[in-house]
Amino acid sequence: MRERLLSAARNAAAAVDYRGAGTVEFLADERGRFWFLEMNTRLQVEHPVTESVTGIDLVALQFDVAAGIPLQGDEPTMTGHSIEARLYAEDPAHDWQPQTGTLHVLDLPGVTAEFDIAAMHGIRLDSGVRNGSVVGANYDAMLAKVISRAPTRAEAARELATALRHTRIHGLTTNRDLLVASLLHPDFLAGTADTGFYTQHDPAELTRGAALDPELGAVVAAVADAAAERSSAVALGGMPSGFRNVPSGFQQRRYVAGDCELPVSYRFTRAGLELERLPTRIGRLTLLSSRSDEVVLEVDGVRRSYRVGRFATGDVGSVVVESNDGSLTLTAGARFIDPATQLDAGALVAPMPGTVVRIAVEEGSTVEAGEQLLWLEAMKMEHVVTTPTAGVVTKMLVATGQQVEQGAVLAVVEDSDR
Template structure:
C-alpha cells in the first residue's frame, strides 16, 4: 500500500494528484524550485522539499535531487505528473531501483514508446495504421512535413515545414526546443496531413493483463501544435469509434501496458486514421474523460490502485458515457501577439459558477483544475498553463455555452490570457457544427479579436475614471462629503488619461453639484484634440457618442445608463493598474499620473524584449543590412523559442545582448536604423 506519495512535478497536475491523495488518506510530498516556493501546490502538500534553482534543468529534471527528496521525506512512491520526467525511462527505472513504487508504466514500456520511431515500427506490426516518417532530411522530397520531438509531446519541438528551404532551420530549432523541454533533442519527420483532426483514446492497463479503452477525446483545436480545447466523447461515427478503440487497445497490448496512457491518432478528411504517438502518462485533458463517466472514474485513483498491484475494477473496464464535457486550457499568453507568453502577478483569479475543484460532478456543472490563485506570480521558467476549466452538460452545445459564459464572466487581472480567444472559439458556428481540425485557428483570424468591441472602450474607460474618482473621495482626509469633482467653476471638466498596449485614451467628464454626470467625451490621448459632450474624437469620422447617465459609482462598481440600457462594470484597482469587467468584455488600463517621473529615452529603431528570457542565438551582425521580417535573434522564455524579426528594412546598428545573455522585459535586444540614418 502506498502511504506517502511524492509528486515529481508542479502546478495544476501536482494539486490534482494531491486532491485524490487527500480523499484516499495518502500523505503527500511536493518538490519545488525557488521560483515555486510560494506556489499553491506547495501549500497543498503535507511536506515539501526544495530543489535549489529556478530552471527546469537544475530542478524538476534532476533525477538525483528528486530521489533524495523522496528519501528525506520518507515517501514510498513517486507520481511523475505530466511533462518534465513523466516519460523518462531512466527516471522510472531509478525510482524502482530505489525501492519506491512508480506510479506509471514500467521503464521498459516508457523506453519503447519513448523512441517514437521504434514505437511506430512495433505498433505497425500489431496492425495499427501509420504515416510515413523519416530521420534523414535528405530523403524528403514531398512537402509539407512535420518535425516532431522523439522524447516528448505537448507541441514542443514540433514544426510544420512546407518547402525545402526552411527544413534545416526548422529541424535545428525543434532540436533546441526539445532539448530544453525534455533533455533530449532527438527529432524525426512525418508526413503532414492537411485539415486532419486530432483524436485520442484513453487506455488503462493493469498488471493482470487487462488493457481497456475508456473512450475517445477530440483535441483538434490547437495552437503551436499544443491542444487548448479538448472534449469527450469525440464526435465521430460509432463504427469509426470502435475501430479507433481497437487500434488503441492493440497498441497497449503490444507493449503489455500498465497504468494510464493515451494513444493519439490523426483522423484524415478521407475517414482514414493514423497513429501519432502513445503518451505513457496521464494527459492534461483527462478530466473530460472522468466527467463523462456515470460511475465517476477518478483516473489518479486508478493509477494508484494499479501501481499497488490491484486489478482494474470491473466498472472501469467497460465504462459507459454520460453527457458531454469540454475543457479549455487557460494560459498566460497573448494570442494576437504570436502567442507571446505573459508574465506578472495574478492580482485576481475568479471563475464564477465553479461547482468542484479537481473532482467529479454528480450532474451538469463546472470544474476548475488550477495551478494558481489570486496573488500567484507567473514567471518565465515554466509552461504558461494557469488552469483548466471544464464544463459538463447533457449535450455538447450546452457544455460549450456554459463554458463560454463562465470564461467571459471570469475576472482575470494582472496577466494577459487567452480567455477571449477561447470564448470566441466556443461560440463560433464552425465549432458548434464540429467543422474543426488542427488548422482551425489558422483559418479563423476573427477569433483573435478581443471580446470588448473597440467602440465600447470609451465607456469602459469612463467607468474606470468614475471609479477612480469615487475611490479618491472615499479616502479623502478632508471634506470627504463633497461630491466628486466639486469645484467653484462647475463648467471645468475632469480629465483622466489611461494607457493600453494598443495606445492611449483620455476621458473628459463633468459632474454637476448633485453628482450627476453632466457631460463626457473621450479622445486618443495625443494632446492634440479634445472631445466634446456628444462626439468622440478618433482621428477619423467620429460616431455620435452614446448618451450616458451615472446611476452609481463606488471604488469597485460603476453602473451607467447607456442609451437607455443599464450596464454594470466591476472595477479593480492595483496601484495605477485598473481592471474593468463589463457586460461586453474586459479591459486592462494603466492610469497615467498627473506628474509622471522622467524616463530614459530609447533609441529609434529599438526592439525591446517583450518578456524576460535568454537570448539563445544571434543570427545577424552589427552593420548587416536586413529586410523586414528577417530573423535577428531568438529569445527563449517559458520553455519555448520566440523569434525576434526586423520590423523594417534597414541596418543593424546595435546588438547589445550576446547569445546566452539574460534580459528583462523592456531590455533593448537590437537596434535597426534606416540606411539614410546610418550614413
C-alpha cells in the same frame, strides 16, 4: 463504435505487452475510422474529460494499479458530453507570446468541483495557481484547465464559454477571449473544425470586438478613480471629486490601453456627469451610480454595470474594467514623463523575458524592414525579433545565452531615411 474504441485500446496495450496504468487517446469519426491514436504511460492532460463522462477517478485507479490492485467491476459507460479548455498566460493575437508576471485575480464563477468530477451540469476547475501567484518564464504558461459537463455537446460548449466569459483575470494577458470565440464558432459547434482552425481563422480576427470599448472603459475608470479618491478623502468625503460651487473647467485623466492613449475630460455638475467629449460610438451616457469598485451607467438608454479592479506591477498602476460586453485593462498615464525613461529612437525591446539563443546581425549591419535580428527562447518556444524599418544596427546590447527581462532594450536600429 464504443466497443471498437475499447477494443483498439486493448489491442494497443497488448501489442507491447503493457502492464500498468496508461491512457489511449483517439480521434475517430462516427463510422469508427481512426485519424489519430496515441498511447501514453501516464494520464493525458485531457483526462478530466474522460473522468467527467465516465464518473471514474482515473488518478485513484492509477494508484491502485501501481499498488497491484486489480481493476474490478464492469467496464465504464459514457454519458453526456464534456469539453476542456486550457487557460494560458499568452497573447494569441501577437504570435502566441507567453506572458509573465503576477496573477492578481483568477475568479471563475459557477465552479462546482476542483480536481474532482463535476455534476451533469457543472464546471470543473483544475488549477495550480492562486491569487498572487507569479508566472515565470521557466515553466509551461498554463494557468488552469476548465472543464464543462452537460447532456449535449452544444450545452457543454455554451456553458464552458459562459463560464470563461465571466471569469475575472487581473494581471496577465491570457487566451480567454480566444477560447470563448472558438467554443462558439460555427465550425466548432458543427464538429467540422480541424487542426488548421487557427490557420484558417486568425486569432486577432476571432477576438475582434471581445474587449470592452476602450473609450467607454476609460470613462468608467475615470469615474471609479474619482470615487476612490472621494472615499479616501480626509475631509468632505461625501462631496464629488473636484466639486466647485462656481463653474470650473473639466478635470483631466489619461489612460493607456496597448498602444492607444485615452484622455478623459469630465466634471460633475448638478445635472450629473458631464464629458467634454463622448466616446465615439455612444450617443448618450448618464451616470447612475459610482463606487471605487463599481460604476453603473445608462448607455444609449440601456442600463449597464461595470466592475472595476486595481493592481500594480512595480510602479505602474492598472485598472481593470469588466462587464457583459467584455473586459479591458488600462494603465494610468503619467501626467509628466521622466526623460530618463525615454528610449532611443529605433530601440527594439524584448516582448517577454527569455534567453537570447541566436543573433543574426552585428553592430554596423545594414538591415531591411522586417529582417530577423535575433531569437528569444521562453517557455519552450522561440520568438523572433524583427526590425520594423530599414536602417543600420547602431547598437547590439545583448549576447547569445544572455537572459533578458521583458522590456529590456535588445538593439537599436537607426532609420536609414533619417
